[in-house]
Amino acid sequence: MEVKLSIRISFGALLALYLGTGIAALSVGGYFIHTEENSRRSIIVTKNVIALLFVAGAYIILNAIVGIIAGLSPLSRKRWLQAYVWLIVITMFVETAVGIWLWLRTLDIDDLYGHNWRHLWSDSFKRTFQDSAQCCGYLGPLDGPVMASPSCQLPSDRAYGCMKSVQKYAQSYLTYIYSGVFVFVFLSLGAMISGMILMIVRNDEERWRWTRANAIFRSMNQATPDSTITDKHRQGTPNQSP
Template identity: 85%
Template sequence: MRAVNVSVNSPMAVKLSIRISFGALLALYLGTGIAALSAGGYFIHTEENSRRSIIVTKNVIVLLFVAGAYIILNAIVGVIAGLSPLSRKRWLQAYIWLIGITIVVETVAGIWLWLRTLNIGDLYGHNWRHLWSDSFKRSFQDSGQCCGYLGPLDGPVMSSPSCQLQADLLFGCMTSVQKYAQSYLTYIYSGVFVFVFMSLGAMVSGMVLLIIRNDEERWRWARANAIFRSMEKSAPGSPITEKYRTASPDQSP
C-alpha cells in the first residue's frame, strides 16, 4: 500500500519552488551530457594535423561519447522521477546514485588531468619521433618557429620554413609542445571540475526532493492512520478499516 494512494486531502505537497529548482539543476546536468556528446562529435571531425590531437586522442573521444550517453540516460531517469516524486521513490533513488557515480568518475578524471599538467616532462618526445605525422609536427614547427623536437636533428620536418633558418637560430619544439599541452589540459580539467559542481548541484537537489517526498509520505500515513483509527472506533470491524489497519508505511516503495 502506497501512502500516496491513500485518499486523504493533504495540505502538504512538494512545493513548486523545490520542483523548479530540481528541474533547473537537472537541466544543467543534462547540459553537461549534451556538451560531452557535442565535444566528441566536434573532435571526431577535427583534422588530423590539428594540434589539439596531442590531448584529444581517439580514446578520449570514445570516453566523451560514453560519458555523454550515460549522463543523458541518467537525466532521463531524473525526469521520470521528477514528474511524480511521490509515487516514484525508487526512480529518484536511482537518479541520485547514478549521479554519485558520475561525480566520482569526473572528479578522478579532473585530478588525473591536473596531475598531468604538473609533470609534462618528455611525455611527447616518443610521440614526436615515432607516432605523429609530418603534417602534424609541421603545425607545431610553423606556429612555434622551431625545428625538430629537441633540435633540428631530432625528427624535424625540413619542408617547414622554420627549418630553413640559419643553424644557430634553430631550436627544438619541445617547449612549444609542452606549453600547448599544459595550457590545453588546464582548460580541460577546469571544464571537468565545472561539470563536477553542476553534477553535485543536481545530486543535492535530488536528495532534497527525496527528503521532502519522504516527509510528505510520512505525513500522509500519519494523517491516514489517525482518520482510520477514528473510523474504527465509530465502525469497528468494517472492511474499509480492516484494509488500512494492516497497511504499513514500510511497504511503500
C-alpha cells in the same frame, strides 16, 4: 500537504544544467571528431578522449531522463528518484577521476610529449607545430625534425626546438579541459543535492500521509465497536422481562 513548488523548480533547474553537461559532452565530441588529424589539438584530444566524451554524454543524458521521469511524479516514483541520485554519484566519481588525471598530466609534460614527438606523432602532425612556432625538432634540429618544414632550412645555430611551444600549448589546453571537467563536477553535485532534497521532502510527505491514514483508520475502528454495542443494547432493551 504537497511538495513545494520552489523545491520542484530548483530540482528542475539543476536537472536542466546537468542535462546540459551531457549535451555539451556530445557536442564537443562531435566537434573534435571532425577536426583534421594534423590539428595541434590532437596532442590532447585523442580518439580515446573523443570516445570518452560520447560515452559520458550519453550516460548523463540517460541519467537526466531518469531524473525527469522521477521529477514529474516524485511521490509515486521513489525508486526512480533513488536511481537518479545514485547514478549522479557515479558520474561525480568518474568526472573527478578524469579531472585529477588531466591535472596530473600537466605535471609530466616534459617526458610525455618528448616521447610522443620522437616515437608516436606523424611527420605531418609535427610539421604543424614546426610551421606555427617556426621551430625545428623537439629539443633542436637533430631531435626528430621534419626537414620539409621551412623552419628547418635555417642554419643550425639559428633553429631552435619546439619543446616550449608544445609544452605551452598542451599546458594551456589541458588547463581548459580539466577546469571544464571540474565545473561539470560542481553542476553534478548541485543536481545530486537537489535530488536528495526532493527525496527527503517526498519521504516526509509520504510519512505524513501514512500517519494521517492510520489515524483515520484507528478512529474508525474505535467508533465501530461502540456503535455496534449501542445498537444491540437498544434492540435488546424492550425484550427484557420486568
